[in-house]
Amino acid sequence: xxxxxxxxxxxxxxxxxxxxxxxxxxxxxxxxxxxxxxxxxxxxxxxxxxxxxxxxxxxxxxxxxxxxxxxxxxxxxxxxxxxxxxxxxxxxxxxxxxxxxxxxxxxxxxxxxxxxxxxxxxxxxxxxxxxxxxxxxxxxxxxxxxxxxxxxxxxxxxxxxxxxxxxxxxxxxxxxxxxxxxxxxxxxxxxxxxxxxxxxxxxxxxxxxxxxxxxxxxxxxxxxxxxxxxxxxxxxxxxxxxxxxxxxxxxxxxxxxxxxxxxxxxxxxxxxxxxxxxxxxxxxxxxxxxxxxxxxxxxxxxxxxxxxxxxxxxxxxxxxxxxxxxxxxxxxxxxxxxxxxxxxxxxxxxxxxxxxxxxxxxxxxxxxxxxxxxxxxx
Amino acid sequence: xxxxxxxxxxxxxxxxxxxxxxxxxxxxxxxxxxxxxxxxxxxxxxxxxxxxxxxxxxxxxxxxxxxxxxxxxxxxxxxxxxxxxxxxxxxxxxxxxxxxxxxxxxxxxxxxxxxxxxxxxxxxxxxxxxxxxxxxxxxxxxxxxxxxxxxxxxxxxxxxxxxxxxxxxxxxxxxxxxxxxxxxxxxxxxxxxxxxxxxxxxxxxxxxxxxxxxxxxxxxxxxxxxxxxxxxxxxxxxxxxxxxxxx
Numbered sequence: 001x002x003x004x005x006x007x008x009x010x011x012x013x014x015x016x017x018x019x020x021x022x023x024x025x026x027x028x029x030x031x032x033x034x035x036x037x038x039x040x041x042x043x044x045x046x047x048x049x050x051x052x053x054x055x056x057x058x059x060x061x062x063x064x065x066x067x068x069x070x071x072x073x074x075x076x077x078x079x080x081x082x083x084x085x086x087x088x089x090x091x092x093x094x095x096x097x098x099x100x101x102x103x104x105x106x107x108x109x110x111x112x113x114x115x116x117x118x119x120x121x122x123x124x125x126x127x128x129x130x131x132x133x134x135x136x137x138x139x140x141x142x143x144x145x146x147x148x149x150x151x152x153x154x155x156x157x158x159x160x161x162x163x164x165x166x167x168x169x170x171x172x173x174x175x176x177x178x179x180x181x182x183x184x185x186x187x188x189x190x191x192x193x194x195x196x197x198x199x200x201x202x203x204x205x206x207x208x209x210x211x212x213x214x215x216x217x218x219x220x221x222x223x224x225x226x227x228x229x230x231x232x233x234x235x236x237x238x239x240x241x242x243x244x245x246x247x248x249x250x251x252x253x254x255x256x257x258x259x260x261x262x263x264x265x266x267x268x269x270x271x272x273x274x275x276x277x278x279x280x281x282x283x284x285x286x287x288x289x290x291x292x293x294x295x296x297x298x299x300x301x302x303x304x305x306x307x308x309x310x311x312x313x314x315x316x317x318x319x320x321x322x323x324x325x326x327x328x329x330x331x332x333x334x335x336x337x338x339x340x341x342x343x344x345x346x347x348x349x350x351x352x353x354x355x356x357x358x359x360x361x362x363x364x365x366x367x368x369x370x371x372x373x374x375x376x377x378x
Numbered sequence: 379x380x381x382x383x384x385x386x387x388x389x390x391x392x393x394x395x396x397x398x399x400x401x402x403x404x405x406x407x408x409x410x411x412x413x414x415x416x417x418x419x420x421x422x423x424x425x426x427x428x429x430x431x432x433x434x435x436x437x438x439x440x441x442x443x444x445x446x447x448x449x450x451x452x453x454x455x456x457x458x459x460x461x462x463x464x465x466x467x468x469x470x471x472x473x474x475x476x477x478x479x480x481x482x483x484x485x486x487x488x489x490x491x492x493x494x495x496x497x498x499x500x501x502x503x504x505x506x507x508x509x510x511x512x513x514x515x516x517x518x519x520x521x522x523x524x525x526x527x528x529x530x531x532x533x534x535x536x537x538x539x540x541x542x543x544x545x546x547x548x549x550x551x552x553x554x555x556x557x558x559x560x561x562x563x564x565x566x567x568x569x570x571x572x573x574x575x576x577x578x579x580x581x582x583x584x585x586x587x588x589x590x591x592x593x594x595x596x597x598x599x600x601x602x603x604x605x606x607x608x609x610x611x612x613x614x615x616x617x618x619x620x621x622x623x624x625x
Binding site (some may be wrong): 001067240242245246247249250253254256257259260261262263264265267268290 | 486539
């Protein structure tokens with residue numbers, strides 16, 4: 001880890017303001033906060049032919065990036081700090097997304113193609129007579145939000161308690177996270193599983209009674225995403241700059257030492273993993289209304305690996321690195337897949353290799369290199 | 379069940395790995411505030427003995443009592459919190475945080491998640507860290523990231539972490555392996571100094587080092603105690619010469 005970073009961290013025990021010494025993170029927060037005020041106004045109140053108008057496509061796209069950033073942030077907490085490489089964080093993102101998707105399906109009501117007031121279209125299509133029990137309650141927004149937190153959190157808790165409790169670590173843990181996300185993908189692809197199978201959940205109409213594609217809703221969703229990202233960043237920063245931060249680094253570097261210092265490292269890992277999964281679930285829940293669909297593709301193992309690439313590119317173990325990485329990679333992805341979808345995956349692989357070789361701390365290394373060059377010239 | 383003057387009683391402990399008896403009904407009693415050196419040939423059970431005391435390896439037979447606690451009832455981190463600290467053979471510190479932070483996470487404050495989250499370094503703890511840093515001679519390097527320390531300094535830092543954790547019994551595995559002569563001498567002084575108010579159990583191959591400590595020696599062979607006594611007597615013991623010291 002970056003030396004300077006750690007030295008600053010050491011003074012944080014006595015520091016009330018835990019954001020001191022995190023200048024990049026602070027600028028990132030300012031930028032997000034400013035965007036909360038400016039972008040929605042430019043989107044809603046500026047005429048569409050004006051140069052300053054932000055289109056609904058753009059604002060949803062930006063909102064989507066922020067959801068990915070939140071997802072990357074959650075992974076950095078477990079991977080960058082605690083050294084637990086999860087190759088299945090898409091599982092929690094997807095589950096959070098499905099929980100929100102279920103609510104949006106219920107809000108369609110009788111406006112579906114088949115006009116059934118109780119059953120979503122895909123259930124009518126499958127000739128189901130009644131709503132499965134696990135769809136109960138999702139007509140309530142609050143209940144759905146609770147499930148967004150509870151379901152990914154519960155799965156992560158049980159999964160990590162089993163894995164860490166039996167001392168599964170390192171690459172073995174990574175492999176079973178892949179198995180977890182793959183299992184979910186197979187299950188959600190089944191029509192009988194009750195979540196729309198292959199097609200997933202889509203054709204949403206309203207959220208909280210407001211048209212989901214209206215300007216105001218889009219703006220509100222962007223505000224929610226940015227606010228959630230800011231709050232999550234501050235929470236994560238607070239955690240890693242408390243004594244916990246050093247304990248997590250200790251677990252990452254020398255777990256036996258931590259155990260022989262009297263820490264129950266299993267409990268620490270379970271708590272951090274579960275917390276991270278909850279953040280990932282929230283990211284998924286914010287993502288779904290902005291893209292208008294959730295399907296089992298979100299559980300594909302490759303998507304979970306992509307999250308790891310975002311964090312690696314941004315630089316792991318810095319928190320802001322994950323956010324920058326997620327945004328940079330996805331902006332590139334948006335443009336490159338328009339030019340040529342085929343080269344995107346090759347490009348991503350190439351960038352990943354180059355970064356691993358030349359920038360072991362990801363884009364955060366650029367800061368160091370630029371600084372060094374400036375000093376050298378003097 | 380354990381005599382007052384004793385801190386550790388090991389009674390007929392047997393551990394076998396695939397039929398091989400790493401410890402063979404070993405019994406050993408250690409008094410409070412005593413330093414003991416353990417020697418023995420490779421495979422005598424020195425490391426396994428430390429593993430069973432710290433709960434890393436489960437025992438097949440026998441009992442270990444530490445301050446009236448039957449250690450088989452506790453997990454590794456609970457045993458630590460009962461007051462047993464362990465120093466590994468290779469320096470085992472947290473390389474990526476500073477010397478100061480290494481000592482802070484070793485402080486014997488609550489090791490629970492949420493109390494660590496809200497922990498603030500108070501004056502008492504601050505002074506303790508300062509005190510230990512001076513004992514292990516790393517005052518000038520307190521803000522250094524631990525990976526930049528020399529081998530000897532890392533060993534001292536790890537000993538410091540055990541001290542600050544306020545263990546009553548320290549298990550120290552080959553502290554001077556790979557150290558320079560000056561570092562070895564400093565380490566011997568450090569161990570003598572810290573054994574004044576706690577029990578120290580040192581495993582070491584370096585005979586000169588053990589002699590410089592001037593403590594009672596326990597000789598292990600094939601998983602049990604061969605003999606114990608002062609270095610002077612051990613050196614004359616025929617059995618010890620045969621199995622370990624060589625003629």
